[in-house]
Amino acid sequence: SLPAVEWLTYGSGWLSGMKLGDTPLVEYTRDRLHRETLRSFGRYELTTAYTPGKDHQKFTFCTK
Numbered sequence: 001s002l003p004a005v006e007w008l009t010y011g012s013g014w015l016s017g018m019k020l021g022d023t024p025l026v027e028y029t030r031d032r033l034h035r036e037t038l039r040s041f042g043r044y045e046l047t048t049a050y051t052p053g054k055d056h057q058k059f060t061f062c063t064k
Contacts (some may be wrong), residue, residue, distance in 0.1 A: 040064075 003021030029038035
């Protein structure tokens with residue numbers, strides 16, 4: 001059978017990642033406002049940039 005999925009959180013429940021057993025599935029990096037700035041999954045990364053008005057400015061998808 002498959003190992004359990006583990007939800008990794010911090011603070012008041014903000015999601016920082018998920019693991020399947022010892023294998024990371026996805027990891028999130030957030031700024032001080034808890035907005036997602038980097039999502040890593042496998043060999044892929046999604047970077048998010050924001051405007052000073054806190055709107056999405058740019059998404060960048062790449063491989064590691």
